[in-house]
Amino acid sequence: MMIRALLEVIGVASILPFMQLAAAPDAIQENEWLSWLYELSGFETNREMLIASGVVVLLLLMIANAFAIFTVWLQQRFAWNTVHNVSIRLLKNYLSQPYAFFLKYNTADLRTKIMTEAGQLSFGILIPLSDLIARSLVAIVIFVLLLLVNPQIAMTAVLVLGGAYGLIYFGRRKLMAQLGQDRIDANMMRFRSLNEVMTGIKTVSIYGALGYFFQRYEKSSKLFSTFMPRVQLVMISPRYIIEVFAIGGILAATLFLLIQRESLVEALPILTLYALAGYRLLPALQQAFAAAIKLKHTMPILDSISEDLLLKAVHPTVGSQNGPRTLFKNNIRLKDISFQYAETNQNVLSQVDVVIPKGHTVAFVGETGSGITTLIVLLVGLLLSPECVIYIDDQPLDASNAKNWQQQIGYVPQDVFLFDDTIGHNIAIGLAEEDIDKELLEKMAKIANIHEFIVSEMPDGYNSDIGERGVRLSGGQRQRLGLARALYRQPSVLVLDEATSALDGITESAVIEALKEASNDLTVIIIAHRLSTVRHADCIYLLKDGHLAAEGSYDSLLHSNEVFRAMANFS
Numbered sequence: 001m002m003i004r005a006l007l008e009v010i011g012v013a014s015i016l017p018f019m020q021l022a023a024a025p026d027a028i029q030e031n032e033w034l035s036w037l038y039e040l041s042g043f044e045t046n047r048e049m050l051i052a053s054g055v056v057v058l059l060l061l062m063i064a065n066a067f068a069i070f071t072v073w074l075q076q077r078f079a080w081n082t083v084h085n086v087s088i089r090l091l092k093n094y095l096s097q098p099y100a101f102f103l104k105y106n107t108a109d110l111r112t113k114i115m116t117e118a119g120q121l122s123f124g125i126l127i128p129l130s131d132l133i134a135r136s137l138v139a140i141v142i143f144v145l146l147l148l149v150n151p152q153i154a155m156t157a158v159l160v161l162g163g164a165y166g167l168i169y170f171g172r173r174k175l176m177a178q179l180g181q182d183r184i185d186a187n188m189m190r191f192r193s194l195n196e197v198m199t200g201i202k203t204v205s206i207y208g209a210l211g212y213f214f215q216r217y218e219k220s221s222k223l224f225s226t227f228m229p230r231v232q233l234v235m236i237s238p239r240y241i242i243e244v245f246a247i248g249g250i251l252a253a254t255l256f257l258l259i260q261r262e263s264l265v266e267a268l269p270i271l272t273l274y275a276l277a278g279y280r281l282l283p284a285l286q287q288a289f290a291a292a293i294k295l296k297h298t299m300p301i302l303d304s305i306s307e308d309l310l311l312k313a314v315h316p317t318v319g320s321q322n323g324p325r326t327l328f329k330n331n332i333r334l335k336d337i338s339f340q341y342a343e344t345n346q347n348v349l350s351q352v353d354v355v356i357p358k359g360h361t362v363a364f365v366g367e368t369g370s371g372i373t374t375l376i377v378l379l380v381g382l383l384l385s386p387e388c389v390i391y392i393d394d395q396p397l398d399a400s401n402a403k404n405w406q407q408q409i410g411y412v413p414q415d416v417f418l419f420d421d422t423i424g425h426n427i428a429i430g431l432a433e434e435d436i437d438k439e440l441l442e443k444m445a446k447i448a449n450i451h452e453f454i455v456s457e458m459p460d461g462y463n464s465d466i467g468e469r470g471v472r473l474s475g476g477q478r479q480r481l482g483l484a485r486a487l488y489r490q491p492s493v494l495v496l497d498e499a500t501s502a503l504d505g506i507t508e509s510a511v512i513e514a515l516k517e518a519s520n521d522l523t524v525i526i527i528a529h530r531l532s533t534v535r536h537a538d539c540i541y542l543l544k545d546g547h548l549a550a551e552g553s554y555d556s557l558l559h560s561n562e563v564f565r566a567m568a569n570f571s
Contacts (some may be wrong), residue, residue: 082122083118083119086121090114094308108191115191117304128295129291129295192220193213193220330357331356332355332356332391333355334355335391336352338351349371349378350547351548354541356525358521359523361524362525362526363533364526367563376525384399407489410495412486414497422460422466424441426481426485428441444487492521494522497527531554537554539553540552
């Protein structure tokens with residue numbers, strides 16, 4: 001930055017001797033240094049030296065501007081590298097947080113920070129800060145040059161121009177800070193509204209609520225668009241105000257020099273210097289002011305994402321390799337499990353005690369709100385609490401072994417997560433193409449009763465794209481893909497969370513029979529509201545209001561428990 005400032009000032013300063021030569025060529029013989037340079041260079045006439053001086057001045061200006069372009073490139077490269085690094089760090093920090101973290105925050109807000117606020121941090125803070133330093137250096141060096149030429153005019157210019165910018169900045173800094181926070185809030189609301197309508201487009205369309213969600217986005221977008229022009233106005237308007245003072249200052253300086261020198265020819269070189277210095281100084285002051293205003297406007301971003309940048313990783317994520325799985329051998333025990341969420345005072349689960357032997361199929365059933373979903377989240381290690389002790393072969397499940405435990409689990413939710421890629425990559429999730437076992441892929445797809453559909457109806461078989469969230473597939477096909485994905489990792493525990501709810505009765509029966517034959521050692525945990533799914537379970541646990549209300553086989557519960565019988569009648 002200092003080199004750039006010096007080059008710009010050298011380019012400006014070189015105008016003075018050139019204009020002096022142009023105004024009075026005889027000065028070459030009268031000035032000791034110019035005379036020495038004239039003889040050393042071998043010029044034959046004053047005209048030749050004047051032309052050469054003009055070429056040198058032009059070259060100096062070209063070098064200064066070329067270096068300015070180079071520094072802009074360096075600045076932009078640094079800025080975009082920073083955007084990349086900050087966004088990657090944010091994403092890595094978020095992904096390394098426990099499941100409970102995502103229960104507290106709106107994921108659209110997290111995406112906003114990753115996708116836009118990381119850029120604002122770079123282009124709203126780092127770049128303006130470097131601009132402020134660079135432009136301030138240019139202004140200071142130019143001022144020193146003017147001070148050497150004429151102290152009175154230089155001091156007057158600094159007091160008038162610097163004072164005007166200072167008054168405007170201190171008068172607007174609180175406004176800019178508030179606009180900065182308002183911009184962040186409006187931008188996050190834009191992302192939320194857009195994410196909600198795009199994610200739920202099917203439901204929103206069916207319920208005729210497109211207009212409602214459109215208006216939500218329109219309102220936040222309008223608010224965001226209202227703030228930005230105000231920010232830009234505050235940044236650029238001083239330039240037009242200060243130009244009046246600058247032009248007036250040049251006129252005043254002209255009159256002052258004419259009075260002092262009594263000749264326009266004598267005053268012309270210095271006037272030219274001041275004009276060119278003003279040409280460089282005004283943009284430098286304006287850019288420094290704009291950078292200071294932008295810094296003030298963007299500072300709230302630091303408060304918004306600084307804590308997220310310092311989040312401590314709870315578990316390894318990106319780039320971590322799965323270690324060898326230590327398979328459980330005997331049983332899983334939920335010992336007197338009681339749990340409540342941080343924001344509530346009521347237990348979701350109370351003293352649930354269950355033992356699941358290896359190789360058995362067990363089911364958890366209950367009415368909505370019975371606590372089954374929370375129980376499964378605890379069981380698969382997404383929520384860890386010292387008050388909720390789950391034992392795997394007498395070893396308590398905690399942060400030290402949760403990842404190893406999850407490697408043993410195949411999980412199929414009711415709403416299967418699918419991404420815009422091929423069927424093969426969706427089943428073998430997280431694996432590169434060369435790492436996919438094609439034979440295992442087809443084997444598990446057959447067990448999930450989806451293989452025939454893939455090879456006969458999809459245009460490119462396992463290489464067919466399925467669209468965003470599997471939009472080109474039916475609900476049943478998505479669930480069967482989810483089941484094939486769970487089986488592909490060859491789990492020791494398979495959790496079916498309403499995983500067959502979208503299947504017809506015949507397909508469901510075929511899938512259940514295939515699972516029985518898949519592995520005798522496979523432990524299957526089923527959550528279901530349709531009790532036909534759990535007929536074959538070795539043991540069924542009925543939960544009510546977070547308590548374990550009953551347990552037993554399907555037939556025994558059907559005869560002994562009224563709640564279970566009522567659920568069976570409605571299935």
